[in-house]
Amino acid sequence: MEISVQQIQSGNIKSFEQVYHQYHARLYYFVLKHTRSTYLSEEAVQLTFIKMWENRHRLSTQFDLSVQLFRIARSITIDLLRKERTAGSHIEVNADETMALSVETDIIHKDELNHVEALIEELSPVRKKVFRLSRFEELSHKEIAEQLSISPKTVENHIGRAIMHLKNKMVILLIILTKL
Incomplete structure (x- = not known):
């Protein structure tokens, strides 16, 4: 969280x-x-x-x-x-x-963003597309559903599973980083 x-x-x-x-x-x-x-x-x-x-x-x-x-x-x-x-x-x-x-701080934040981007790339093509439309283009579930010809419930499921995937991977990453 x-x-x-x-x-x-x-x-x-x-x-x-x-x-x-x-x-x-x-x-x-x-x-x-x-x-x-x-x-x-x-x-x-x-x-x-x-x-x-x-x-x-x-x-x-x-x-x-x-x-x-x-x-x-x-x-x-x-x-x-x-x-x-x-x-x-x-x-x-x-x-x-x-x-x-100062540079180290900037690098840390860029590195974190690169990790998140890499985790997004691990998603299936449809899930990745749905997630990007939702989070980066800020489209509603209904707008995404219409654009991709899927139901809003399917959009909701894709977003939920994408977020779960990202959270699980980030927790693992944080555990690894804290043990370094």
Whole structure:
């Protein structure tokens, strides 16, 4: 189930817990890749979720929650690295690493979209056509049924099975990603 920004904004603790479990590992490895420090990674992830919760009313409904989480994590990571450097830790941060964090976030989201697109391509030709007409062209079940000369109930079945296929495959993908 996709957690909406509105659910978090309204203070729904269950939604927050789901977001925490869904993104904790991904955020951790995202930060770890750039800091090479388990301490900084743990700190950055915890601060990311704290900041998201404390500023939940300022979250934008125009962007996916994942995009906003990775932006918060990137900002916190940069702040932590700066503090480490000024504290004399000798962790060097240069403009290339800062840019890499931004590029990494973009790559993660493009990669997620590519995975979804690949999963859609796995659908049978008719189911794929029905799903695309419904979700990308925003046609009603009746309009799709008329266009493809099938019943609206068949359209509904195709969409339901396509969504089930995508959800099942995405759950498997998330499990694999969290174990990396």
